[in-house]
Amino acid sequence: MNLDSQPSSGDGDVLGTQRVRIDCAYDGTWFSGWARQPNLVTVQGVLEDALELVLRAHHRVTVAGRTDAGVHAQAQTIHLDIAAETWQKLTGRDGLADPAESLKRKVSGALKRTLAQAEHTLGIPERMRGLLQGSLVLHQVQPVPQDFDARFSATGRRYTYRILDGQGSSPDPLRRAYAWCIPESLDLEDLNKAAHELTGLHDFLSFCKPREGATTIRELRRIYLTRHDDGVIEATVEADAFCHHMVRSLIGALVLYGTGKRTQAWLRERLENPQRDASLIMAPPHGLALAHIDYPAPEEYGLQARATRAMRQSNIFNGESAPFKGFGVD
Numbered sequence: 522m523n524l525d526s527q528p529s530s531g532d533g534d535v536l537g538t539q540r541v542r543i544d545c546a547y548d549g550t551w552f553s554g555w556a557r558q559p560n561l562v563t564v565q566g567v568l569e570d571a572l573e574l575v576l577r578a579h580h581r582v583t584v585a586g587r588t589d590a591g592v593h594a595q596a597q598t599i600h601l602d603i604a605a606e607t608w609q610k611l612t613g614r615d616g617l618a619d620p621a622e623s624l625k626r627k628v629s630g631a632l633k634r635t636l637a638q639a640e641h642t643l644g645i646p647e648r649m650r651g652l653l654q655g656s657l658v659l660h661q662v663q664p665v666p667q668d669f670d671a672r673f674s675a676t677g678r679r680y681t682y683r684i685l686d687g688q689g690s691s692p693d694p695l696r697r698a699y700a701w702c703i704p705e706s707l708d709l710e711d712l713n714k715a716a717h718e719l720t721g722l723h724d725f726l727s728f729c730k731p732r733e734g735a736t737t738i739r740e741l742r743r744i745y746l747t748r749h750d751d752g753v754i755e756a757t758v759e760a761d762a763f764c765h766h767m768v769r770s771l772i773g774a775l776v777l778y779g780t781g782k783r784t785q786a787w788l789r790e791r792l793e794n795p796q797r798d799a800s801l802i803m804a805p806p807h808g809l810a811l812a813h814i815d816y817p818a819p820e821e822y823g824l825q826a827r828a829t830r831a832m833r834q835s836n837i838f839n840g841e842s843a844p845f846k847g848f849g850v851d
Contacts, residue, residue, distance in 0.1 A: 538602040571631035591806035625662040668823030677815035684754040701808040726795035729764030772804040
């Protein structure tokens with residue numbers, strides 16, 4: 522599925538509609554990724570079905586960053602346009618209710634139904650029903666200017682990846698579902714030095730699955746690893762935007778280096794001579810979570826979105842700094 526084909530609303534005002542931003546989070550374990558797909562349980566499908574139950578019409582949403590199957594989100598952002606008349610009805614019969622809070626409450630309730638349907642679609646046994654309840658939650662719903670675009674107005678994204686090292690042949694059964702368990706132990710000081718060399722504006726073709734007609738130039742702003750008190754390693758990866766599979770490929774490459782299977786020169790070569798490398802492994806999806814999305818001040822939403830689209834359409838990179846804050850693509 523081509524990420525670049527995702528439709529997005531234009532920058533101009535849409536007569537008679539209210540643009541709404543929804544911030545949400547989800548456990549991606551049971552979902553076949555973000556994007557709606559026929560006969561599969563996806564985050565977009567479950568959320569749009571809940572919106573339809575409340576708004577009595579289908580509403581296609583635009584997302585900040587599509588996540589793959591099994592990938593989680595602590596902070597995901599979407600937008601949609603709701604007819605002004607429908608938005609007004611959310612204020613209640615007395616017209617005093619906050620429409621944003623009303624929509625959040627009603628959609629949260631509808632999610633219980635669509636998640637129950639998802640369990641049925643997945644064939645989850647009766648004794649395990651309720652397993653998906655709470656796997657998708659809304660944090661905030663708010664009206665935004667018409668030129669806000671969840672995807673193209675974004676100036677940066679941050680992902681986290683969890684690793685449980687030194688597990689030998691017996692990984693911790695209670696943490697294996699949300700962390701990549703590896704038998705070897707990792708030296709974080711050495712790994713962070715190697716990771717730092719990956720930062721900057723580069724062609725990350727070696728670390729992603731390229732999309733036809735899409736650039737693989739990205740600004741990797743930070744990548745570092747820390748170990749928590751419980752022993753779990755958390756890698757933090759920040760960029761203006763990410764190519765498909767880029768984070769998992771970067772983590773996979775660092776683990777190959779950290780376990781002695783590759784050299785630092787090999788890592789450097791991946792950047793200096795970008796090309797697809799079949800020997801590079803991808804970290805499994807269950808350790809990955811979209812953690813944060815950056816947006817500019819509201820008065821800059823439209824400017825950022827227009828600049829991002831212009832860069833996407835031109836697909837030109839001449840080695841100079843971009844004239845805006847980020848490519849803003851997932």
